[in-house]
Ligand SMILES: Cc1cc2nc3c(=O)[nH]c(=O)nc-3n(C[C@H](O)[C@H](O)[C@H](O)COP(=O)(O)OP(=O)(O)OC[C@H]3O[C@@H](n4cnc5c(N)ncnc54)[C@H](O)[C@@H]3O)c2cc1C
């Protein structure tokens with residue numbers, strides 16, 4: 001049985017851990033599937049490579065109002081798909097070659113599925129046949145998450161090329177004429193935007209009252225209204241069964257506000273959430289506990305078993321790549337410096353939804369704020385009432401801020417509109433560094449007439465006490481007085 005100083009399960013964010021500081025450690029990297037994990041191969045990166053052409057197409061369709069005459073013919077699915085995966089597959093292959101090649105001689109890659117069979121002992125079902133059992137002094141569990149597919153009657157009998165999850169939909173042969181998307185979360189919203197923009201007839205089935213229902217109520221309500229005008233959005237609608245369509249494709253049986261019904265389409269995309277892979281690793285055998293479906297870790301990313309760490313979707317409730325990357329940096333430091341442990345920072349975790357319009361959020365929603373404090377301060381600033389938004393004739397975008405009246409700090413921010421995921425970044429910074437709202441607004445210049453002025457104006461409106469900048473920190477006059 002081979003023994004290693006460190007065993008890493010999963011090549012998503014965990015693959016960033018081996019570096020020069022571990023050159024004298026023997027390291028095993030265990031990967032069952034594609035090198036680089038979800039984000040690179042089937043997640044953030046390819047989806048955003050599909051979103052960008054969708055954004056371009058959507059913008060081109062909207063330019064008539066600005067006096068520009070543009071004709072959009074169609075989206076060349078094959079060209080887009082081959083550009084996306086021509087680039088991604090090359091990176092995947094290069095990552096695998098790097099870890100298996102001469103440049104990292106202390107690393108042994110096991111291509112197969114690992115599960116614990118004893119204390120710090122992992123059995124690997126190798127992809128090309130055979131089984132290998134290894135042991136390690138330390139382990140990093142970075143095994144990610146997987147798509148959840150509800151057990152709809154008839155689903156098992158459907159042709160494989162008709163029913164998809166986010167894992168497979170991006171590699172299809174041709175653009176479907178019609179698509180049913182099930183789910184109302186991130187993945188459903190982003191793919192509905194992509195396919196609708198490319199020219200597919202989209203029907204989205206959402207069992208709740210709104211799309212993105214975990215977002216702030218104002219964002220969720222406004223976004224639901226907007227996409228409801230774009231494609232066939234059916235709320236409070238459940239799938240009851242599926243069957244092959246009479247002319248191919250799929251016939252989805254559903255139950256909604258108007259009673260039972262049907263919708264037919266070329267393809268079905270199921271985007272009903274993801275679950276941690278903690279249940280597939282038999283972590284119990286090595287004494288690692290699982291709670292709420294996730295591997296249990298402390299603020300140093302340590303499991304209760306000495307030397308076993310976990311990070312990313314397998315242990316984190318956030319299921320976001322920037323969180324997995326941050327946690328990987330913490331694990332890397334803590335492996336190398338066991339006497340000076342770093343703490344994970346989950347203070348102001350943001351997220352973007354790459355739809356049209358774009359959405360971004362950080363901190364609490366208004367409802368969460370009202371649950372935890374009696375009287376949160378709220379400000380809403382429309383893009384269209386600031387110079388750049390007005391120039392664009394934006395009619396739907398806004399920034400919503402939630403503040404704490406006692407401290408003047410921002411506790412939540414929600415943005416819907418052009419470049420929302422970029423526009424929100426200064427607010428994330430303010431929250432991360434405890435910069436009070438009015439100090440943030442008046443303690444710096446805001447480029448005029450750029451989009452972030454919408455943030456400046458939202459900050460100024462926030463009914464929290466002004467906090468004056470100390471003159472010695474910003475120069476003799478004190479920028480707090482600058483109007
Ligand atoms: C469609 C989609 C779009 C997304 N878009 C975004 C986005 O825009 N922004 C964002 O922040 N996040 C996004 N995410 C979420 C993001 O991709 C994940 O949070 C992140 O990739 C998780 O990283 P990880 O390292 O924890 O796991 P992963 O990257 O999933 O890596 C885990 C690896 O472990 C391997 N593995 C699992 N079990 C075993 C085993 N038993 N043995 C061996 N290997 C195993 C898997 O094959 C995988 O390669 C998206 C996700 C999806 C699905």
Ligand SMILES: NC(=O)c1ccc[n+]([C@@H]2O[C@H](COP(=O)([O-])OP(=O)(O)OC[C@H]3O[C@@H](n4cnc5c(N)ncnc54)[C@H](O)[C@@H]3O)[C@@H](O)[C@H]2O)c1
Nearest residue numbers: 150183184185186187188207271272273274318319352353
């Ligand atoms: N831009 C981003 O950052 C981004 C993009 C995609 C995915 N992600 C990450 O991936 C995770 C998974 O995304 P997701 O969209 O699959 O999950 P999600 O949790 O965002 O949404 C799941 C949706 O499916 C619905 N649902 C659940 N079970 C259902 C059922 N049985 N029938 C019908 N509907 C059902 C839920 O009500 C919800 O609307 C996200 O939580 C997010 O963390 C992030």
